[in-house]
Amino acid sequence: MRILLVGAGGVGGAFAAIAARRDFFESIVVADHDAARADRAAAADARFTATRIDASDARAVAALCREHAITHVMNAVDPVFDMSLFAGAFEAGADYLDMAMSLSRPHPETPYERVGVKLGDEQFACAPEWERSGRLALVGIGVEPGLSDVFARYAADHLFSRIEELGTRDGANLVVTDADGREIFAPSFSMWTTIEECLNPPVVYERARSDVDGGWFTTEPFSEPEVFDFPEGIGPVECVNVEHEEVLLMPRWIDCERATFKYGLGEEMITILRVLHTLGLDSTETVRVKGVEVAPRDVVAACLPDPATIGPRMTGRTCAGLWVTGTGKDGAPRSSYLYHVVDNEWSMREYGHQCVVWQTAVNPVIALELLARGTWSGAGVLGPEAFDAVPFLDLLTEYGSPWGIRELTP
Amino acid sequence: MRILLVGAGGVGGAFAAIAARRDFFESIVVADHDAARADRAAAADARFTATRIDASDARAVAALCREHAITHVMNAVDPVFDMSLFAGAFEAGADYLDMAMSLSRPHPETPYERVGVKLGDEQFACAPEWERSGRLALVGIGVEPGLSDVFARYAADHLFSRIEELGTRDGANLVVTDADGREIFAPSFSMWTTIEECLNPPVVYERARSDVDGGWFTTEPFSEPEVFDFPEGIGPVECVNVEHEEVLLMPRWIDCERATFKYGLGEEMITILRVLHTLGLDSTETVRVKGVEVAPRDVVAACLPDPATIGPRMTGRTCAGLWVTGTGKDGAPRSSYLYHVVDNEWSMREYGHQCVVWQTAVNPVIALELLARGTWSGAGVLGPEAFDAVPFLDLLTEYGSPWGIRELTP
Known part of the structure; x- marks a missing residue:
């Protein structure tokens, strides 16, 4: 296995640090638009080399794949580059993995009721070509999506006979302080992407509505607020549809009546996102400011600390998980939260990467290891729930980061 | 009287429209960094001419004054240019008026307890020179400061024998809608200046503390929230120290135990300002964004509609006023709110300018008329409370915009 890792930011850097400890691959080419950043990530291991890349140029991606006889393209950049990397990998005959999916576009008339172009639609439209070529595009293989989808498959295979709702729930109690020990606002994940996720119309799936748009529909941002009690000391956090x-x-792979995603943004972040939207500061269209053109959202992101750099000043834990309700294998009502918690102190000490990017990056490393071993195999455009969950979860524990189940009152 | 009006933005444009109806001056030169904007404002009257100016260049200001034999420089630009215009006017032997004062700088160690460089300190430091030259700098002669200070003088001369607190209170019920009639966030006053005012440490005066920094001290932003009930249908608005x-x-001119300024920001604006500060978007220091340098605060301002353009889509009233408490001339406790309300529909219909900029601009026109008539005269750096309030308030009523007093329970 010869991997092209595109993106040496927070998640890409953590991916390199985790992969460096494993022996399932032959080489990794680390490519970034910032050559110095690629160099730093590639310093992790002698099997790594670094290069510069323009991730928006599918031909350049294909050429780089051919030059290094790449077998797997690992996308660790903003989802805006999904389609160029996906196309570049296909053109070069490589398999492809990403931690998101191609972007959505809101419904032109009723953005908060009906879906428009959905997340992944552009990639799934290419599924027949990938199948015919025998090539695999494994999409959404970070932590969420990713590990959450593995949990869904595990719940369907081993815990539930009938699933009512697959409800991904994400929450944390992370706190970042400045040099003087004062708490500051410093998101642990790309603010640009957080704005994208949280201000787009949230999407919900209900099988009962499958006569319209396949059962997928949208709501107003921040809908259905709910306080979810996260495990391992994190406690209750306000979550909203995202x-x-x-x-x-x-x-697409698991029988369920309903699927939701609620993010534990907390009150402060919800207020901040609402204000950014009110002021138009979430916009990606440029405005003219004293003779220069800038996109307001880029300015917002530039004003905040780089999430890749805040690890040493952060404390707390982050939790990704899936709340499944329905009927257990024993025929009784069941409500279970399958989860994975990473403590920032642990990930900083063990890997030198903060917990949110580490938790994201560990999953594609595991997936690649399962593909290298042949434990996982497939062709087409597939999500993590298309594969057996058990070897994945076992390997996660072997990597030193076990998962858990909390039984809730059904 | 030959006036140099520097600044043809919202307030400058309204100043030109109001002055055009009066005959107390000989000519007005309208100068702006944007020559087209100066041209538009100068079109109001045959006595007006337009030119371009760099308001930060005191020598250029002095040269322009000499070229046009200017007697009075009227500053209608951001307070950041106060000192260059103030110095340029002095150099050319012209009198000077502004609607703010030179800017403050927070105390380096205890910004939310002690004052550093106060508003106006730099100008008052030059007062002896202005006095010796027999020249007048009339500072703070907009609506607030300006009319509020005139009210203070009126209260001291005609209503109160002893003043406990001079509490400026500003509130409005303005609503701006978009082309589809939906309410939008569009401040009626420069967002840049609103951020400057509201995030700087609020300053309070108490005579009892005059052994330290002359009685002036600072607090945390948004301190001492209070709901004030504004007259003429505006109703209760949450006000905070600013x-x-x-x-x-x-x-400096009126005996009082305490002086405060509370701005009826309302909950939404307070939340917005807090968020901008949390994210560092209030900063005037540039950040690098995709190869260009911009100040976040300039980007925030650029994302909002120009306050000068929102008049036609705005409804409601704005109120400026002074809440005075103490002992009346009759020896009994007294609590009075002296106020001035402008309805946006009226100012748009009568002058084609929105109510907030109109209400600001009318006051320096009146002051100039009183100076031209010789009703007001003086030398040095003086505030509006250094002059007799009665002719000013009479002229305000003559201009078609009367003021009022609401008696409150002492």
């Missing part, structure tokens, strides 16, 4: 890939992936 | 010139001006 557009996320799981809702589009899970119902 | 740094404002009145607090620095009034105690």
Whole structure:
């Protein structure tokens, strides 16, 4: 296995650090638009080399794949580059993995009622070509989507005879302080992507509505607020509906009545996102400011600390998981939260990467290891729930980061 | 009287429209960094001419004054240009008026307890030179500061024998809608200046503390929230302490135990300002964004509609006023709110300018008319409370915009 890792930011850097400890691959080419950043990530291991890339140029991606006889393209850049990397990998005959899916576009008339172009639609439209070529595009294989989808498959195979709702729930109690020990606002994940996710119309799946748009529909942002009690000391966090890939992936492979994604944004982040939207600061269209053109959203992101750099000043834990309700294998009502918690102190000490990017990056490393071993195999455009969950979850534990189940009152 | 009006934005444009109806001056030169904007404002009257100016260049200001034999420089630009215009006018032997005062700088160690450089300090430091030259700098002669200070003088001369607190209170019920009639966020005053005012440490005066920094001290932003009931249908609005010139001006001329300024920001604006500060988007220091340098605060301002353009889509009223408490001339406790309300529909119909900029601009026109008539005269750096209030308030009524008093329970 010869991997092209595109993107050496927070998640790409953590991917390199995790992969460096495993022996399932022959080489990794680390490519970034910032050559220095690629160099730093590639320093992790002698099997790594670094290069510069324009991720928006599918031909350049294909050429780089051919030059290095790449077998797997690992996309660790913003989802805006999904389609160029996906196309470049296909052109070069490589398999492809990403941690998101191609972007959505809201319904032109009723954006908060009906779906328009859904997350992943552009990629799934290419599924027949990938199948015919015997090539695999494994999409949504981060932590969420990714591990959450693995949990869905595990729940369907081993815990439930009938699933009512597959509800991804994400929450954390992370706190970042400045040099003087004062708490500051510093998101642990790309603010640009957080704005994209949280201000897009949230998507929900209901089988009962499958006569319209296949059962997928949208709501107003921040809908259905709910306080979810997260495990391992994180505690209750306010969660709201957010557009996320799981809702589009899970119902394609797992029988369920409903699929949702709720993000534990917390009150402060919800207020901040609402204000950014009110002021138009979420916009990606440029405005003219004293003779220069800038996109307001880029300015917002530029004002905040780089999520890749805040690890040493952060404390707390992050939790990704799936709340499944329905009927257990024993025929009784069941409500279970399958989850994975990473403590920032642990990930910083063990890997030198903060917990949110580490938790995202560990999953595609595991998936690649299962593909290298032949434990997982397939062709087409597939989500993580298309594969057996058990070897994945076992390997996660072997990597030193076990998962858990909390039984809730059904 | 030959006036140089510097700044043809919202307030400058309204100043030109109001002055055009009066005959107390000989000519007005309208100068702006944007020559087209100066041309538009100068079209109001045959006595007006337009030119381009760099307001930050005191020598250029002095040269322009000499070229046109200017007697009065009227500053209608951002307070950041106060000192260059103030110095340029002095150099050319012209009198000077502004609607703010030179800017403050927070105390380097205890910004939310002690004052640093106060509003107007730099100008008052030059007062002896202005006095010796017999020249007048009339500072803070907009609506707030300005009319509020005139009210303070009126209250001291005609209503109160002893003043406990001079509390400027500003509130409005303005609503702006978009082309589809939906309510939008569109401040009626420069967002840049609103951020400057509201995020600087608010300043308060208390005579009892005059052994330290002359009685002036600062608090955390948004301190001492209070719901004030504004007259003429505006109703209750949440007001908070904000740094404002009145607090620095009034105690210099009017005996009082306390001076405050509370701005009826309302909950939404307070939330927005807090978020901008949390994210660092209030900063005036540039950040690098995709190869260009921009100040986040400029980007915030650029994303919002130009306050000068929102008049036709705005409804409601704005109120400026002074809440005075103490002992009346009759020896009994007294609590009075002296106020001035402008209805946007009226100012748009009568002058084609929205109510907030109109209400600001009418006051320096009146002051110039009183100076032209010789009703007001003086030398040095003076606030509006240094002059007799009665002719000013009479002229305000003559201009078609009367003021009022609401008696409150003492």
